[in-house]
Amino acid sequence: xxxxxxxxxxxxxxxxxxxxxxxxxxxxxxxxxxxxxxxxxxxxxxxxxxxxxxxxxxxxxxxxxxxxxxxxxxxxxxxxxxxxxxxxxxxxxxxxxxxxxxxxxxxxxxxxxxxxxxxxxxxxxxxxxxxxxxxxxxxxxxxxxxxxxxxxxxxxxxxxxxxxxxxxxxxxxxxxxxxxxxxxxxxxxxxxxxxxx
Numbered sequence: 710x711x712x713x714x715x716x717x718x719x720x721x722x723x724x725x726x727x728x729x730x731x732x733x734x735x736x737x738x739x740x741x742x743x744x745x746x747x748x749x750x751x752x753x754x755x756x757x758x759x760x761x762x763x764x765x766x767x768x769x770x771x772x773x774x775x776x777x778x779x780x781x782x783x784x785x786x787x788x789x790x791x792x793x794x795x796x797x798x799x800x801x802x803x804x805x806x807x808x809x810x811x812x813x814x815x816x817x818x819x820x821x822x823x824x825x826x827x828x829x830x831x832x833x834x835x836x837x838x839x840x841x842x843x844x845x846x847x848x849x850x851x852x853x854x855x856x857x858x859x860x861x862x863x864x865x866x867x868x869x870x871x872x873x874x875x876x877x878x879x880x881x882x883x884x885x886x887x888x889x890x891x892x893x894x895x896x897x898x899x900x901x902x903x904x905x906x
Contacts, residue, residue, distance in 0.1 A: 721866045722840055722877055722899060729837045731874060731898040733830050741784065743791055744810030744890040752778075752794070752802040770804060778804070810883075810890045817857050817883055818894075822847045826862060830879075830897070858885025864897070875899055 722728055754767050766775045774792050777785040785792045791807045817823065826848025833843070843849075848862040860883050868875035879895045 720870055722864055722875070722897075723844060725840055725901050727837055728840050728843070728899045728901055730830070730834050730843075731900060732834055733879075733895055733897050735827070735895040736893055738811075738814070738892075740811075741786055741791055741809060742811040742814045742892060743793075744808035744813065745888045747790065747806040747808060750804040750806065752804055767804070774804070808888065808890065810892070813857065813883060813890065814881065814892050817854075817860055817881065820852070820854070820857075820860070822852055823860070823862070823881075827879075827894070858883060860884075862894070867896075873900060875901070 750767050750769055752767060753764050755762050755764050757763075770792070771787050774785050774787050778792075778794055783794045786809055789809050791809050793805050793807070795803050795805050797803060826846045829846055830843070844864075850861065852860045854860055860881070863880045863882060865878040865880050866875070867877055876896060876898050878893050879897055881892045881894050883890045
């Protein structure tokens with residue numbers, strides 16, 4: 710019988726049995742919340758004319774978006790789509806489009822199960838808690854919602870191994886009809902050394 714020993718890597722909050730929650734800072738949202746990526750457009754395209762070639766604004770972009778960028782805007786909202794002006798490593802200008810997730814995220818955050826989970830995390834600050842108990846809160850499990858799809862909270866570690874005070878992001882993920890939207894809700898600081906920092 711071949712048995713393999715797998716060394717546990719202590720890199721994430723869920724790798725530790727007991728953690729001490731130091732603080733939880735909720736992040737504020739911008740006026741427009743960028744959802745799932747849709748498409749990347751060239752800002753200008755070359756077209757053939759009777760007298761050769763001509764560079765014009767990309768006709769795939771709505772006229773109001775082109776005008777807004779010409780007036781110096783870097784982000785434009787049009788018909789439920791967010792358009793952002795970006796530069797590649799060569800300085801070329803492109804336009805990226807994303808779903809406007811502002812209303813979706815605000816509605817999902819108002820769901821009682823997420824409010825309860827975020828409130829409970831805040832109430833646990835200054836206490837030692839079993840990581841499995843923290844992650845068993847209902848918001849950290851997948852919630853199936855008829856209107857919004859599958860919703861869950863997750864933790865994304867930001868700390869390097871060995872830090873006494875560790876940091877992770879609390880990320881909200883919403884998946885519906887094959888489209889996934891992720892938004893950072895807050896920053897959670899914790900220690901594996903209890904109160905002694």
